[in-house]
Amino acid sequence: MSKPFSDHDKRKQISVRGLAGVENVAELKVAFNRHLHFTLVKDRNVANKRDYYFALANTVRDHLVGRWIRTQQYYYEKDPKRVYYISLEFYMGRTLQNTMVNLALENACDEAIYQLGLDMEELEDMEEDAGLGNGGLGRLAACFLDSMASLGLAAYGYGIRYEFGIFNQKIVNGWQVEEADDWLRYGNPWEKARPEYMRAVKFYGRTEHTPDGVKWVDTQVVLALPYDTPIPGYRNNIVNTMRLWSAKAPCDFNLKDFNVGGYIQAVLDRNLCENISRVLYPNDNFFEGKELRLKQEYFVVAATLQDVVRRFKASKFGSRENNNVLDVFHIQVAIQLNDTHPAMAIPELMRVLVDEEKLGWDKAWDVCVRTCAYTNHTVLPEALERWPIDLFHHLLPRHLEIIFEINHRFMEYVASKFPGDHDRMRRMSLIEEGGCKKVNMAHLCIVGSHAVNGVARIHSEILIATLYVSYTNTNTLKSSYFNGTNATHTHYDNIGDGTTLALTHSLTHSLTHSLTIYPSVSLSGIKKEPNKHWTPRTIMVGGKVCLVPLSLHSHQRVVTGSTYRTIPLIHNSLLLCNALSPLLFSQAAPGYHTAKMIIRLITAIGEVVNHDPVVGDRLKVIFLENYRVTLAEKAIPSADLSEQISTAGTEASGTGNMKFMLNGALTIGTMDGANVEMAEEAGEENLFIFGMRVEDVDAMDAGKGYHASEYYNRIPELKQAMDQIAGGFFSPKQPDLFKELVDLLMHHDRFKVFADYEAYIKCQDKVNQLYKNPKEWTKMVIHNIAGCGKFSSDRTIAQYAREIWGMEPSLEKIPAPDEKLK
Ligand SMILES: *Cc1c(COP(=O)(O)O)cnc(C)c1O
DSSP states (O other): OOOSSOHHHHHHHOOTTOOOOHHHHHHHHHHHHHIIIIISOOOTTTOOHHHHHHHHHHHHHHHHHHHHHHHHHHHHHHOOOEEEEEOSOEEEEOOHHHHHHHTTOHHHHHHHHHHTTOOHHHHHTTSOOEEEOSSHHHHHHHHHHHHHHHTTOOEEEEEEOOSBOSOEEEEETTEEEEEOOOTTTTOOTTOEEOGGGOEEEEESOEEEEETTEEEEESOEEEEEEEEEEEEEOSSSSOEEEEEEEEEEOOTTTTTTTOOTTHHHHHHHHHHHHHGGGTBOOOOSSOOOOOHHHHHHHHHHHHHHHHHHHHHHHHSHHHHHOOSSGGGGHHHHEEEEEESSTTTTHHHHHHHIIIIISOOOHHHHHHHHHHHEEEEOOOOOGGGSOEEEHHHHHHHOHHHHHHHHHHHHHHHHHHHHHSTTOHHHHHHHOSEEOSSSOEEEHHHHHHHHOSEEEESSHHHHHHHHHTTTHHHHHHTOOOOEEEEOOOOBOOOEEEOSSSOEEEOOOSSSOOHHHHHHHOTTSOHHHHHHSHHHHHOTTGGGTTSSOOOOOTTTOTTOOEEEOOSTTHHHHHHHHHHHTOSSEEEEOOOOOTTOHHHHHHHHHHHHHHHHHTTOTTTGGGOOOEEOSSOOHHHHHHHGGGOSEEEEOOOTTSOSOOSHHHHHHHTTOEEEEOSOTTHHHHHHHHOGGGSEEOSOOHHHHHHHHHTTOOOHHHHHHHOHHHHHHHHHHHHTTTOTTSTTTTHHHHHHHHHOOTTOGGGGHHHHHHHHHHHHHHHTOHHHHHHHHHHHHHTGGGGBHHHHHHHHIIIIIOOOOOOOOOOOOSOSOO
């Protein structure tokens, strides 16, 4: 199918963002050619698409630089409170388009690239994703950076510059195969290395208790080399900084003990310590407990706190106070911990305050607690970080002492409030006893922070009722418990006819974007045939993706779902021959056998169904390979139905659910995570809600328990599906292949999949009925889009700012640097 218009024509058709401006276009062209010549060292005879992408990226970057420097000067002059968002993951995706949009350069760049005879979309496609995250947690951090800049907060993102981000997923013979994500191979035009701000991070060694205080000696040093990435706000001339640390061996690394022949080996060994920033651990919601990961967690925190303290001391506020300047640190500094991954910030801040700045313990602790705040992302036990004491003792001996001291004082406090309540003390301790003693990092965060928040209302309620019940009941803490429902980044724009809609989404270049391109196309028109207008490529992006040809089926539908409950989902589609074909995506942690088997099952079912002559083109089972930010941007807007079917109480929030809502898909889901609030905002009648509520799950656990066999024996379709899967119907060459998966579902299923099966099937019937009535369907979609405002990360960040950080968000612009281009 050929595109009705070139992309350029589409973008030109309507200009809600102002005319491109002949002058701007001419200047952009000059700058582009200058970069091609001087930066890329190419001419148009030999330049390739990647060169053109780099020339464009550098041209756009030029427009960031003045604003970036200005913003930092402005912060120095105004000296506002700073917030540091520390995260082991920043899942940024691509930068070029978002930067052009935020600087209002999109139209002028489009026109310039067109006049140069190049294709903007092709150039955009040359950009590597910055895949420094696993999923929701990392993407949230990226959305938050966007919103903090857009709301004028003096904010910094701090993390690790992984040389390899989340692996590239290939499907080979139906199986997931991982490939290293060598995203920096061609260079990264957005980052700026700052070797002059290198920091030393210490590991290992031992402590010496002297009259002068505690000394941490005989350590090994790793250098942390910062790379800065600009984070532009939305058309407010603010450009904040994300600083990512890369590990670098010191020049004298291992040279102390070199002898004849040792020199070469010592230089070769430098790699070992530089491994710290080599690769992102591909575990989402799963604690693996590897030493290298603990090194990463401490590395980012130790380097970051040196920066934070230096910047504080250099600030007007910090340099005004003469003695004990760090007493007032918390007035000027807020630190937000994205999950427990950067929890070491708490003992490290204590070490800096007590050992280096010579504050008394009590004062230091007060400052520390007032500075730090912690966001919890899950209650699943397999995700909770619990580090063995032995490992700590070896790697970070001083920090272990500090954690023991924090715990000792905390336990004394608890004992004074609840004399003799040893069980309570055991529950609340930072140190878990038993075979191998461990540090419970969530407890460390709760005790060491002034605010703890969950990521959706229901999640925060569960947190308070379960994990933290001891803390809240005892009221032993200053900590406030706060809910900051997650969200995703959006902009609100005027779409031309005076109607304001939730508009482009920095993540999903979305439905509403196409509304700006096709003002004459109705909402239902876009959703009915999204591909015809703008996404014929999208579903193909993953490579070997099977697709019902659009030209044959104007009712091409896709459904997305998560892995947990994939099996009944697919089975249901088979049974009902739904109007909607399931599009499934997931990434299995390389070591997570069950997740890999589920992916194999999806592809196996696809192999059977997609070649079945009876089913034909009415239904396809599609596994979307290599799901990542750029693919989400394309796949999500093409969906009509979003499957958010976690067992109630297991998904903390979800943010995918919101992206679908904003992009005009309806939701079939359980009352879990943010689905609850989506139903509240859009009206429950505008979602397809089914299944057990948290109370039902709790009642089941407290009562007769969950027994998969009951459902299996009672529901013939379920039994048939399981028997087919276990019996090799989908794996004729290897009949036993999926037996273990079915055994798991039958005997060890913590997620109680079968318990919601009937409710789910019934609800899918409703979906199918309603889908036959496009008018009603579209009405529901409109209610959803109209109700999605709460799920803008601007709202979440405004709430964090006011309720946790004590900062006031602002929509004001700061003055633009003097540029001819505006
Ligand atoms: C939003 C997003 C996620 C999180 O999705 P959930 O459905 O909330 O788990 C994961 N990966 C990518 C690429 C995303 O954009």
